[in-house]
Amino acid sequence: MTTPAVAAEARYAVEVETLVRAFGRRRAVDGVSFTLDAGDCLAVFGPNGAGKTTLLRVLAGLLRPTSGRALVAGVSLPGGQGARQRIGFISHASMLYAALTARENVEFAARLFGVPDPRGAAARALDAMRMTPRADAPVRSLSRGMQQRVSIARAMVHAPSVVLLDEPFTGLDASGAAALTAVLGALRESGAALVLVTHNLEEGLALATHAAIMTAGVFARHESRASLDAHAYADTYRTLVSVDA
Amino acid sequence: MPDTLGAALLIARKDLAIEFRTRTAFFSAVVFALLAIVIFFFAWDPTAVAASDLAPGVLWVIFTFSGLLGLHRSFGVELADRALDGLLGAPVPRHAIYLGKAMANLVFVLAIEVIAVPAVALFYDMPLGGAAGVAALAALMVLAAIGLVAVGTLFAAMSVNTRLGELLLPMLSLPFFVPIVVPAAQTTARLLAGRPVVESVGWLKILVAFDLVFVAACTVAFPYTLED
Numbered sequence: 001m002t003t004p005a006v007a008a009e010a011r012y013a014v015e016v017e018t019l020v021r022a023f024g025r026r027r028a029v030d031g032v033s034f035t036l037d038a039g040d041c042l043a044v045f046g047p048n049g050a051g052k053t054t055l056l057r058v059l060a061g062l063l064r065p066t067s068g069r070a071l072v073a074g075v076s077l078p079g080g081q082g083a084r085q086r087i088g089f090i091s092h093a094s095m096l097y098a099a100l101t102a103r104e105n106v107e108f109a110a111r112l113f114g115v116p117d118p119r120g121a122a123a124r125a126l127d128a129m130r131m132t133p134r135a136d137a138p139v140r141s142l143s144r145g146m147q148q149r150v151s152i153a154r155a156m157v158h159a160p161s162v163v164l165l166d167e168p169f170t171g172l173d174a175s176g177a178a179a180l181t182a183v184l185g186a187l188r189e190s191g192a193a194l195v196l197v198t199h200n201l202e203e204g205l206a207l208a209t210h211a212a213i214m215t216a217g218v219f220a221r222h223e224s225r226a227s228l229d230a231h232a233y234a235d236t237y238r239t240l241v242s243v244d245a
Numbered sequence: 246m247p248d249t250l251g252a253a254l255l256i257a258r259k260d261l262a263i264e265f266r267t268r269t270a271f272f273s274a275v276v277f278a279l280l281a282i283v284i285f286f287f288a289w290d291p292t293a294v295a296a297s298d299l300a301p302g303v304l305w306v307i308f309t310f311s312g313l314l315g316l317h318r319s320f321g322v323e324l325a326d327r328a329l330d331g332l333l334g335a336p337v338p339r340h341a342i343y344l345g346k347a348m349a350n351l352v353f354v355l356a357i358e359v360i361a362v363p364a365v366a367l368f369y370d371m372p373l374g375g376a377a378g379v380a381a382l383a384a385l386m387v388l389a390a391i392g393l394v395a396v397g398t399l400f401a402a403m404s405v406n407t408r409l410g411e412l413l414l415p416m417l418s419l420p421f422f423v424p425i426v427v428p429a430a431q432t433t434a435r436l437l438a439g440r441p442v443v444e445s446v447g448w449l450k451i452l453v454a455f456d457l458v459f460v461a462a463c464t465v466a467f468p469y470t471l472e473d
Contacts, residue, residue: 060334064472081246081336089334093327097259099266111255112335114246138266154331 013038013193019068021054028054030217041194043204046214047241052197056164060089072162088160090168094151098140102150106157113158125153130179145171165196169203201234213240252337256345263322270318274311278361281307286368296369301433304365305426315353316397317414319346320405339468347398354390371437381442385432388452392425395459402470428452
């Protein structure tokens with residue numbers, strides 16, 4: 001898979017500056033800042049309601065920031081078609097049409113993103129997620145884990161340069177998790193930046209170049225993966241989450 | 246990236262493929278249309294009201310309410326598993342989503358019209374006036390369907406995320422359907438009565454004017470209905 005070039009003038013693949021997203025009086029994201037270079041992966045950990053999904057939805061261009069700014073490849077979000085072209089988003093929901101087959105869903109996404117040879121790209125994306133044998137089955141007939149695989153193929157079919165993942169391993173069996181890890185590794189090697197939201201410290205830290213713990217809309221901790229000890233980090237996470245709860 | 250028309254056609258084709266596979270809205274609408282025709286027929290006193298006076302009203306009541314079934318469904322399919330996020334995250338103009346949905350809804354309403362018009366003609370023994378009459382009626386149906394779909398698609402997008410969407414859609418849409426349905430029913434009455442088309446030109450002009458206004462205004466307004 002090739003990755004669309006990051007805008008030449010962009011300093012970072014992802015740049016978030018004192019980002020706030022409020023719903024009424026409640027600030028779901030409250031002044032978050034970070035930057036990611038091409039090939040970086042930020043793992044965001046946190047309890048339910050910490051604002052992780054809201055952060056991803058702002059970065060996906062689906063929610064407008066209340067204040068602050070978020071840039072993808074130098075384009076301010078929510079941005080236009082150029083910004084959306086660069087983003088791949090895997091959310092809690094599959095974003096699939098149950099009545100269509102896996103192949104039709106992925107091919108539809110490929111066509112919407114203007115991928116050359118959408119049929120071939122859909123076949124390759126499904127193959128990468130080991131879904132070729134069930135590619136022509138209606139999505140409604142697939143198990144939750146298989147739907148998740150199709151959803152991942154759908155999000156990757158246009159070779160995004162920024163990939164946003166909300167609990168992507170949920171529902172995947174060992175084979176699906178291995179396929180996803182391989183796909184994410186290939187994307188990072190091609191220069192894609194990843195933002196991964198998860199509750200699973202082990203999974204997140206295995207992929208991350210940076211890690212953050214988010215509680216009550218803020219990054220309570222944010223550091224380079226290389227600078228932290230996984231065991232100590234787990235203790236810190238438990239402490240922060242229990243304090244927040 | 247696909248242009249506006251290309252993206253709209255992709256979305257329309259996808260919606261029609263889903264409806265063709267499930268047929269839930271279409272069958273509901275056709276059953277509703279046929280039941281309504283039968284009920285109106287048995288409630289009708291031919292000695293008090295002439296068929297040519299009743300049939301146009303029956304037709305447009307049916308199109309209005311059966312069309313609403315399809316309109317509600319058009320954004321309903323996007324809510325399941327949040328497929329709408331997939332559309333909004335794609336690099337296509339927002340109004341392409343509207344135009345695609347409207348195109349699919351237009352096909353849906355026209356398909357109901359293709360079934361309901363002959364059924365009404367049969368029940369009320371209405372001559373369709375030969376090839377010229379059928380052509381004029383077909384043109385009228387298309388014009389009126391464009392207006393209904395233009396307004397209805399916008400309000401379907403507005404109401405789909407609300408808890409009372411199925412109630413809200415008709416409440417919002419029906420007042421705006423009036424300027425479409427009145428000229429459409431007036432023209433239908435004249436055509437079914439075998440009157441020359443020139444007698445209906447005034448009503449048709451009104452219909453075309455509302456079509457143009459509604460299509461333009463709804464296309465411009467649609468992106469704002471998707472703002473978070």
